[in-house]
Amino acid sequence: MGFHFRFGAEDLLRCRFAVSPRWETEEAVRTLLRPARHVYHRPWLRRIRAAAEGLDLRPLWLLMPRTGHHPDFLSPPPDGPCVTVEEELARVRAAAAFPDAVREDLRRALVCTPGAAQSALGERMLADPARAVGELADLYEQAWQALVAPHWPRLRALLEADVLFHSRRLAAGGLEALFDGLHPDLRWHGSTLTIRRPGHHDRSLDGQGLLLMPSAFVWPQVVGGYDPPWQPTLVYPARGIGALWTASGGPAPAALARLLGRARAEVLCALQEPASTTALAHRLGLAPATVSAHLKALHGAGLLVSARHGHQVLYERTPLGIALTTGTAPSP
Incomplete structure (x- = not known):
């Protein structure tokens, strides 16, 4: 059990950090759905309550099972260290050119929640996956504007400070020192990084390296995965979230x-x-x-x-x- 990332010699040289406003938007939407995440974010929840009530987030929540698959096309790993949300959403919308792949990605997520594939929303997505891509991307854009954009300078400062801190740990002690301090569910042994979690995912990095992304909203979890051809990615809680909203x-x-x-x-x-x-x-x-x-x-x-x-x-x-x-x- 667990997620295993298997490193080769080239992968050790190709680990990189990135900050993703689109990912923070996704995890902010997920935080509204998961009360266990609210402890650090109550001031933010109070500030965005009225804006959140104006959004219909049900299509996104339907694709966020408690365990199981989340559609990869909705979360493409950023291709640079500091991308804009517009650039990221453009990559999401580009998935509409591959409706069969999108339909399969949606199906894998929907079956993780009993009855989701047979719901009116689920059937509509599966019947017209290209249209679903556009509607989901538009909804993420609305969520960004309402939930995250007003607070992005504060969030970005936290995430960039985390990247700077861990980049120095990587430079001083290598990958073993880096992974030792990211999250208690991570274990580095030999040339394999393992995330202790239900399910099984085993991937050789094959020279792509590992993308590391700090997140303010992912706490208390650490998230890893992505099937080929997406770059293997690890998302971990950023340092300092306890004082984020003070x-x-x-x-x-x-x-x-x-x-x-x-x-x-x-x-x-x-x-x-x-x-x-x-x-x-x-x-x-x-x-x-x-x-x-x-x-x-x-x-x-x-x-x-x-x-x-x-x-x-x-x-x-x-x-x-x-x-x-x-x-x-x-x-x-």
Whole structure:
């Protein structure tokens, strides 16, 4: 039992990270269906309640069995580290050109829920799979706009900070160190990564490597799979979701504000995790140009370092910056 990813020599060199707004939309929709996931997301649930009531998510929920197959064509793995939701939905809509494959993908998902294939919605999807692709993609687009897009800067900052953290673990300790810290259901042995879960899936990566995607909404699960020709993918809970929906840490210490100025001190204190200019501006309620100027000054003073992730530049505190915000002396 379990999902097994079998690595060859080439696969060890072709593991990569990505952030997917379409995946977060899918998992946000699934979170509305799964009360066990609500514990970390109650503030978000309160904020989107009215918007969610305006959506008919039943067609998507019908294809989300508690156990079993989810249609691969609805979740194509992103082909780059920082794709847009428009690019991802275009790939979903492209599946309409292959109606027979879509019908089989839908059938495999529907049979995992008793009676789903015989329901009016299920029969309609199976009768016209090309039309179903378009309608499901449109519904995902509506869900993105209503449930995720207003909160995307905050979510993206969390996901990009996770990628930066785990990329460093990979560089420092290799795959064994990386997988050891991703999720308790993961086991790395020899050249095989196993996910402990019901069912069986065994796939040789065959030189494609493994795509790793952090997710805010997938908690408490880790998800893996995809049949050929899709790239093998592992989705795991991002670090820091417990504080995802909390406000920023409050006013900066008075002594730090006198040293740096109130605004710059609050920017420095808000960088508890690496973040982009846009994410910080959204978090602090400031104009991006204002935050950019503060970041440049803090960077020039040796309190921040920056690293590029795709199209985003992430800032994080140096040991000196951490010492100033926490009141502890930096390590020599």
